[in-house]
Amino acid sequence: MIWFTDRxxxxxxxxxxGLSTLxxxxxxRKGFRRDEWVxxxxxxxxxxxxxxxxxxxxxxxxxxxxxxxxxxxxxxxWALGMASLVYALLPRFKFLGAFTAPVLFTVGMFALMxxxxxxxxxxxxxxxxxxxxxxxxxxxxGAFGLAAVAAVMFxxxxxxxxxxxxxxxxxxxxxxxxxxxxxLRLACVGLGLLTVGLVAGEQMPRHEGKPYFTDPxxxxxxxxxxxxxxxxxxxxxxxxxxxxxxxxxxxxxxxxLLTFGITNYYSGLxxx
Amino acid sequence: xxxxxxxxxxxxxxxxxxxxxxxRLISVVVIGLSHRSAPVELRERFAFxxxxxxxxxxxxxxxxxxxxxxxxxxxxxxEIYAATDLAPxxxxxELRRFLLAHHAFDGVLxxxxxxxxxxxxxxxxxxxxxxxxxxxxxxxxxxxxxxxxYDLAFTRQxxxxxxxxxxxxxxxxxxxxxxxxxxxxxxxxxxxxxxELAEKIFNSLAEHExxxxxxxxxxxxxxRALQSRGVSKITVTNRSPERAATLAKELGARTVPFEHWPxxxxxxxxxxxxxxxxxxxxxxAKLETLMKRRRNRPLLLIDLAVPRDIDPAVNTLDNVYxxxxxxxxxxxxxxxxxxxxxxxxxxxxxxxxxxxxxxxGKYAAGHSRQ
Numbered sequence: 001m002i003w004f005t006d007r008x009x010x011x012x013x014x015x016x017x018g019l020s021t022l023x024x025x026x027x028x029r030k031g032f033r034r035d036e037w038v039x040x041x042x043x044x045x046x047x048x049x050x051x052x053x054x055x056x057x058x059x060x061x062x063x064x065x066x067x068x069x070x071x072x073x074x075x076x077x078w079a080l081g082m083a084s085l086v087y088a089l090l091p092r093f094k095f096l097g098a099f100t101a102p103v104l105f106t107v108g109m110f111a112l113m114x115x116x117x118x119x120x121x122x123x124x125x126x127x128x129x130x131x132x133x134x135x136x137x138x139x140x141x142g143a144f145g146l147a148a149v150a151a152v153m154f155x156x157x158x159x160x161x162x163x164x165x166x167x168x169x170x171x172x173x174x175x176x177x178x179x180x181x182x183x184l185r186l187a188c189v190g191l192g193l194l195t196v197g198l199v200a201g202e203q204m205p206r207h208e209g210k211p212y213f214t215d216p217x218x219x220x221x222x223x224x225x226x227x228x229x230x231x232x233x234x235x236x237x238x239x240x241x242x243x244x245x246x247x248x249x250x251x252x253x254x255x256x257l258l259t260f261g262i263t264n265y266y267s268g269l270x271x272x
Numbered sequence: 273x274x275x276x277x278x279x280x281x282x283x284x285x286x287x288x289x290x291x292x293x294x295x296r297l298i299s300v301v302v303i304g305l306s307h308r309s310a311p312v313e314l315r316e317r318f319a320f321x322x323x324x325x326x327x328x329x330x331x332x333x334x335x336x337x338x339x340x341x342x343x344x345x346x347x348x349x350x351e352i353y354a355a356t357d358l359a360p361x362x363x364x365x366e367l368r369r370f371l372l373a374h375h376a377f378d379g380v381l382x383x384x385x386x387x388x389x390x391x392x393x394x395x396x397x398x399x400x401x402x403x404x405x406x407x408x409x410x411x412x413x414x415x416x417x418x419x420x421x422y423d424l425a426f427t428r429q430x431x432x433x434x435x436x437x438x439x440x441x442x443x444x445x446x447x448x449x450x451x452x453x454x455x456x457x458x459x460x461x462x463x464x465x466x467x468e469l470a471e472k473i474f475n476s477l478a479e480h481e482x483x484x485x486x487x488x489x490x491x492x493x494x495x496r497a498l499q500s501r502g503v504s505k506i507t508v509t510n511r512s513p514e515r516a517a518t519l520a521k522e523l524g525a526r527t528v529p530f531e532h533w534p535x536x537x538x539x540x541x542x543x544x545x546x547x548x549x550x551x552x553x554x555x556x557a558k559l560e561t562l563m564k565r566r567r568n569r570p571l572l573l574i575d576l577a578v579p580r581d582i583d584p585a586v587n588t589l590d591n592v593y594x595x596x597x598x599x600x601x602x603x604x605x606x607x608x609x610x611x612x613x614x615x616x617x618x619x620x621x622x623x624x625x626x627x628x629x630x631x632x633g634k635y636a637a638g639h640s641r642q
Contacts, residue, residue: 033454157472161469162587169458169459169468169472175472175474176570177473177475239564242568242590244590
C-alpha cells in the first residue's frame with residue numbers, strides 16, 4: 001500500500017466532506033427536523049481519513065505537519081472538523097456538522113491544488129516551539145471557524161423567529177441564546193490560542209534582518225487578533241447586539257479564509 | 273392471511289365437522305360514545321364516576337356479559353372494552369342494555385353509541401391509545417387515561433389473556449407511533465406554543481424571570497404553562513392591585529404596582545401582556561430605552577390582548593421577539609395540520625400491528641385465563 005499516500009487519504013476525506021455537504025443540503029431543505037445521525041457519520045468518516053492523512057504526513061516528516069500551505073490548511077480543517085464532531089455531541093447540536101461540512105469541502109478542495117504542496121520542502125526550523133506555534137494558531141483558526149458556523153446557525157434561527165416562520169419551531173437546532181453563548185466561547189478560545197501561537201512565534205529563532213512584527217503574515221495575524229478582541233470586548237462589555245457580534249464573527253472568518261493563502265505566500269518568515 | 277373473524281369461523285366449522293364440543297371463542301368488542309359521535313350533554317350522562325367503575329366491572333362479569341372488561345371514562349369518551357364469548361351482535365345488545373340501565377337513561381339513542389367487533393375493535397383501541405381518535409389529534413393525555421383504566425381493571429382481576437395482550441400491544445403501538453412519527457410533535461394550543469417559543473429563544477426557562485402585565489385568566493394560563501416548563505420567578509402587575517395580589521398568591525409570584533412595571537424590564541426576559549387597555553402599553557421608543565438598560569439581552573414579548581398591548585413596530589428592535597395571539601394561533605394550527613399529515617403513517621403502523629396480533633393463532637382462538 002505504498003502508493004496510498006497521505007494525499008490519497010485527504011482526497012478520501014474531502015470526498016466524505018463532499019457527501020456530507022450534499023446531505024446537508026437535503027437536511028437544510030427539510031428544515032433540520034429529523035433527529036438522525038447520517039450526517040454525523042459522514043463527517044466522522046471524513047475526519048477519520050483526514051486524521052490518517054495527517055498522521056501519515058507527520059510520521060514521514062517526524063514532526064507536526066505544518067510546513068507549507070497545504071499542510072497548514074489541512075491542519076486548520078482538521079481542527080475545525082474535529083471540534084464540530086465534539087460539539088455535535090451536545091444536546092441539539094447534532095446538525096452543527098451540516099454547517100461545517102460545506103466549509104470543510106470547499107477549503108479542502110482548495111488545499112488539494114498541487115501547487116500548495118511542493119515536494120521536497122523541508123522545514124528550516126524544528127522543535128517543540130515551532131510545533132506549538134503552528135498547532136495553536138491553526139487550532140485558533142479552527143475555533144474561529146466553528147464560531148462562525150455557530151453564528152450562521154444563530155442568524156438563521158434568529159431570522160426565522162423574528163419573522164414568525166414555523167421552521168423556527170420545527171427545527172431541532174439549539175436555542176438562540178445557547179448558539180450565541182457557543183459563538184462567544186469559541187471566539188474567546190480562538191483568541192486565547194491565537195495569543196499563545198503569536199507569543200510562541202515571537203520566541204522562535206529567526207534569520208538576521210527579519211523582524212517578527214513586520215512580516216506580512218504576523219501583521220495579518222495581529223490584525224485578526226485585534227478584530228476578534230474588539231468583537232468580544234464590544235459584546236461582553238459595551239452591550240453590542242448579538243446580531244452585530246455574530247455577523248462580525250462570520251465576516252472575520254471569511255476574511256481569514258480568503259486571505260490565509262495570500263499572506264502565507266508573501267510571508268518571508270514562513271518561506272525562509 | 274385471514275382476519276381474526278375468519279379464523280374463528282374456520283375453527284368453528286372444523287369443530288362442528290368433528291362433532292367436538294366447541295371451545296369458548298373469545299373476541300374483543302368495544303361499545304361506547306365519544307366526542308365524534310355524541311355531544312357533551314350525552315357524554316356526561318354516560319360518564320362513569322371513577323369510584324363506581326369497579327362495581328360496574330363486577331356487574332358486567334357477574335351478569336355473564338363479559339369475560340374480561342376495561343371501562344374508559346374521560347371527558348371526551350365513555351367506552352367499554354370487553355372480551356366476550358358471546359356473538360358480537362348479542363354482546364352489543366346486552367352491553368347497550370347494561371349501559372342504559374346503569375345510567376338510568378330512558379331517552380332515544382341512535383348512532384351516538386357505536387359498536388365495534390374484531391378486527392375494528394382492536395384497531396380502535398390502538399388508535400385511542402395513540403391519540404389518533406382524540407379531539408386534539410396526537411394528544412398524550414389519553415394514553416395515561418387508558419393506562420389508568422386498564423390498571424384499575426387489571427388490579428381487580430377483570431382482565432385476562434385477551435385484554436392484557438390487546439392493551440399491552442396498544443401501549444406498545446402508541447410508543448412506537450410517538451417515536452417514529454411526528455403525530456405528537458409541536459404545540460397545538462396558544463399557551464403551549466408560547467412556551468415552546470420561549471424555549472427556542474432561551475437556554476433554560478428556569479433561569480429567566482417572567483412579567484405578567486394583566487392578571488386575567490389568559491395570563492394565569494400562560495404563567496402556569498411556563499411554570500410547568502421550569503419558570504420559577506414570576507412578577508404580576510395589574511391596574512387593580514387586588515387582582516394582581518390574588519393571582520400572585522396562586523402562582524407563588526410577587527407583584528409590582530402597575531405604574532412601575534417598566535422598571536422590571538431590566539430583570540425580566542419574558543413579558544406576557546393581556547390587559548384590556550384600549551391603546552399600546554409598550555411602543556418602540558419606550559422599549560428602545562429599556563433595551564439599552566437590558567444591555568440588549570433577548571426579550572420575548574407575548575401579546576395576548578385584543579386590542580393589542582404592544583406596538584408591532586417593537587419587533588424591528590434587535591433582540592426583541594414579539595408574538596401576538598394570531599401568531600401563536602397560526603403556529604398551533606400549523607402544528608395541527610402537520611399532525612393530520614402524519615395520520616396516514618400512523619394508520620399504516622396500526623394496521624400492521626393489528627394484523628400481527630390477529631395472525632397470532634393463539635390470540636384468535638385464545639381463551640381467557642379466567
